[in-house]
Amino acid sequence: MSPDEALLVERVVSAHRERGADGAVRSHPAWHDLGAEGRRAAYEETARQRAAERALDPNAQSSTVKAVLARLSR
Amino acid sequence: MQPEHEQLARISAGDAAAFAAWASSAEAPLRRSLRPFAALCDTEAVLQEALLRVWQVAPRFVHDGRPNALLRFAVTAARNVAFSELRKVTPTATEVEALHRALDAQGEVTLSAPDPLLRAAIARCRDKLPAQPARALAGRLEGVGEDRALASSVGMSLNTFLQNVTRARRFLADCLARAGVDLDLELSP
Structure with missing residues (x-):
């Protein structure tokens, strides 16, 4: 994987996602710039990153869970 | 981990802390269930959208009496979101076939307990x-x-x-x- 691809993968690993006009969670722009191999790598690295986040957070919440909790409404 | 029915009742009533506890246990198995989609859609976005849908639907959710009912519902919701995303990328027939084979091979899902x-x-x-x-x-x-x-x-x-x-x-x-x-x-x- 090239250094540029590695940076794209790391951007996709972030839990930050914008919302579309319809309110739905949108794909990360960097995800679209990755090929199939990079997308699979982003998936695997995200799984590892979230496991570490859960382990290190006092409430066992990953950044995915925190991002979702920040958007709760009913 | 709280008994499932009690946790579901609290989530249905709008208890964000109960939802956070459930989501923390559901995240890893949900993400694993999306692995076959990894090259076809942004599974992080799909996962977050699925969790938000669970929260929205929880007040009307009816437990089917089998274990991990809300998690099984979340897996279905996540797959629906993922398939909806697939319409934007028009995968090849081979990719769709491989995807369905992988999804069919997935076993029962269970919440992950803290280690x-x-x-x-x-x-x-x-x-x-x-x-x-x-x-x-x-x-x-x-x-x-x-x-x-x-x-x-x-x-x-x-x-x-x-x-x-x-x-x-x-x-x-x-x-x-x-x-x-x-x-x-x-x-x-």
């Missing part, structure tokens, strides 16, 4: 991180904002921040391996 030993091992390795990767990882752990803002908050350029997060994760994996912990094995079903 205090793994938690302690990761914390020990985190404490050994070099300064720059430690700061970058802390930035990712403490904020869910856009990476440029997180990088700025820890005094790094975006690319330096991203490189240091990658370094931190590799360092953790190597440190865990030396301690006899295979993180990938821990993450497998």
